[in-house]
Amino acid sequence: METPFLSMQKVSKHYAGVRALDEVDFTIREGEIHCLAGTNGSGKSTLVKIISGVVQPEKGCSITIAGKEVSHLSSRFSKQQGIEVIYQDLSLFPNLSVAENIVISEQVSGPSRIVSWKKGREKALQAMKMIGISLPLDCTVSELSMADQQLVAICRALTREVRLLIMDEPTTALTRKEIESLLKVVLDLKSKGIATLFISHKLNEIMEVAQRVSVLRDGKMIGCFSCKELSATKLEFAMTGANTTYDPYHVQPDSSQTPLVEIRQGAKEGNFKDINLCIYPGEIVGLTGLLGSGRTELALSLFGLNPLDAGQMYVEGKLAKIRNVQDAMDYSIAYVPENRLADGVALDQPISKNLVITVLDEMLGKLSTLDAKAVQNASQHWIDALGIKVPSMHSPVKTLSGGNQQRVVLAKWIATRPKLLILDNPTVGIDIAAKSSIHAVIKRLAEEGMSILMISDEIPEVLYSCNRVLIMNRGRIVKSFITDETTEDDIQSFIVTHAV
Numbered sequence: 001m002e003t004p005f006l007s008m009q010k011v012s013k014h015y016a017g018v019r020a021l022d023e024v025d026f027t028i029r030e031g032e033i034h035c036l037a038g039t040n041g042s043g044k045s046t047l048v049k050i051i052s053g054v055v056q057p058e059k060g061c062s063i064t065i066a067g068k069e070v071s072h073l074s075s076r077f078s079k080q081q082g083i084e085v086i087y088q089d090l091s092l093f094p095n096l097s098v099a100e101n102i103v104i105s106e107q108v109s110g111p112s113r114i115v116s117w118k119k120g121r122e123k124a125l126q127a128m129k130m131i132g133i134s135l136p137l138d139c140t141v142s143e144l145s146m147a148d149q150q151l152v153a154i155c156r157a158l159t160r161e162v163r164l165l166i167m168d169e170p171t172t173a174l175t176r177k178e179i180e181s182l183l184k185v186v187l188d189l190k191s192k193g194i195a196t197l198f199i200s201h202k203l204n205e206i207m208e209v210a211q212r213v214s215v216l217r218d219g220k221m222i223g224c225f226s227c228k229e230l231s232a233t234k235l236e237f238a239m240t241g242a243n244t245t246y247d248p249y250h251v252q253p254d255s256s257q258t259p260l261v262e263i264r265q266g267a268k269e270g271n272f273k274d275i276n277l278c279i280y281p282g283e284i285v286g287l288t289g290l291l292g293s294g295r296t297e298l299a300l301s302l303f304g305l306n307p308l309d310a311g312q313m314y315v316e317g318k319l320a321k322i323r324n325v326q327d328a329m330d331y332s333i334a335y336v337p338e339n340r341l342a343d344g345v346a347l348d349q350p351i352s353k354n355l356v357i358t359v360l361d362e363m364l365g366k367l368s369t370l371d372a373k374a375v376q377n378a379s380q381h382w383i384d385a386l387g388i389k390v391p392s393m394h395s396p397v398k399t400l401s402g403g404n405q406q407r408v409v410l411a412k413w414i415a416t417r418p419k420l421l422i423l424d425n426p427t428v429g430i431d432i433a434a435k436s437s438i439h440a441v442i443k444r445l446a447e448e449g450m451s452i453l454m455i456s457d458e459i460p461e462v463l464y465s466c467n468r469v470l471i472m473n474r475g476r477i478v479k480s481f482i483t484d485e486t487t488e489d490d491i492q493s494f495i496v497t498h499a500v
């Protein structure tokens with residue numbers, strides 16, 4: 001299957017002051033699984049928007065789809081050629097059912113405006129059958145897990161004649177297991193001659209099933225490589241132009257001091273039990289384990305969103321009743337959820353305003369008006385500290401690339417300077433180079449005395465940024481590793497052997 005399905009030459013796109021794409025050449029073959037890699041802001045989503053006809057490239061490029069030269073690529077034409085894009089937010093209707101979501105676009109744009117739900121349901125069933133899944137047709141989409149919502153989005157794409165399925169950051173909200181099932185679906189599509197283009201920062205898993213990877217850096221195409229030939233280090237180098245180094249976090253707690261938080265015999269029906277946990281000032285504690293291990297539920301209990309049924313919690317040595325978020329905030333505990341984009345940014349508002357929104361009372365000048373200089377200084381501080389790539393701090397957040405938007409949300413919570421900062425997968429969707437700068441920020445905060453609890457699926461992430469890693473399994477903390485004394489393989493094999 002060497003025939004190109006889509007081939008583009010010299011594609012360029014400028015936004016005000018930003019060269020998003022610079023004479024990029026790009027090809028996808030029929031039935032190929034292809035990755036598009038690059039650091040945050042390197043132009044991946046822009047390229048996808050051009051392929052799907054949402055954004056127009058500048059003059060001087062040539063585009064061929066299925067052997068035909070295309071002079072103007074509109075979104076209608078792109079769809080007619082069988083190109084479907086699943087964006088990170090999936091664009092589903094949360095209040096509609098699975099069946100309605102799968103067939104909705106057809107129902108709305110079909111020739112007869114009369115909606116036949118019987119036919120619709122059949123069509124939805126057919127699409128699910130194509131990839132060998134079965135979801136409850138009448139279930140409301142908002143009740144499904146992220147992984148299942150993703151499958152709904154894929155089924156919706158499959159109700160049309162798809163030849164190229166593009167997924168922009170499909171794996172960010174999925175666990176390892178869910179990614180594996182998604183990849184099975186993609187392999188199945190491949191066997192039907194459907195090509196898939198993946199854009200993801202979690203490349204390890206995808207590289208195992210993909211044939212080729214194209215790498216963008218600062219809007220330029222660095223090259224297209226065979227996945228078999230490219231090691232993780234080489235890929236990282238192609239993306240960043242440098243080799244990333246990791247500095248482990250060596251700080252060990254002084255167990256004679258009072259822990260910042262302590263849970264004794266904590267339990268929550270159906271979530272976790274027998275939890276004994278201390279986090280000392282200046283510690284970065286990693287919390288990992290398989291899906292359903294109870295780690296997020298445990299973290300949420302510290303933030304008042306999932307209060308304990310039994311056991312006690314202490315903050316700075318005193319018995320603490322944390323029954324709701326306000327209680328947690330009164331104890332100076334902050335939580336940055338994994339689903340940061342849905343949760344956390346005002347897209348139309350300036351970057352600066354988003355960065356200082358949680359600490360506005362510190363920005364008040366005389367007469368309680370906002371001190372513009374203070375806002376500017378604080379914003380610049382966070383832009384520098386987290387290396388947020390911005391054209392100007394006054395631009396709206398929506399003009400930032402996905403990963404840079406994530407950094408804005410992270411910064412805004414860190415700015416509240418909590419005593420305990422709980423981070424749920426803090427670097428999901430963030431590129432390799434930026435990950436290490438975010439880890440460096442977290443380490444600096446810990447060195448200044450903040451306690452950090454970091455939930456992560458990525459073993460290297462907890463190994464290199466934490467001083468201790470706790471493994472949860474079926475609601476219990478089953479192991480604690482001192483990161484200085486362990487390896488990635490030790491942790492991984494422990495998790496695998498206890499997964500049954």
Ligand SMILES: Nc1ncnc2c1ncn2[C@@H]1O[C@H](COP(=O)(O)OP(=O)(O)OP(=O)(O)O)[C@@H](O)[C@H]1O
Nearest residue numbers: 015020040041042043044045046399400401402403
């Ligand atoms: N509508 C827009 N207005 C102005 N600049 C934009 C707009 N959309 C994207 N950009 C800029 O174009 C560049 C490329 O952005 P793009 O979203 O393509 O990056 P990306 O590779 O998808 O990054 P990420 O991994 O963070 O999602 C960035 O510098 C971004 O700020």
Ligand SMILES: [Mg+2]
Nearest residue numbers: 044045401402
């Ligand atoms: Mg993007």
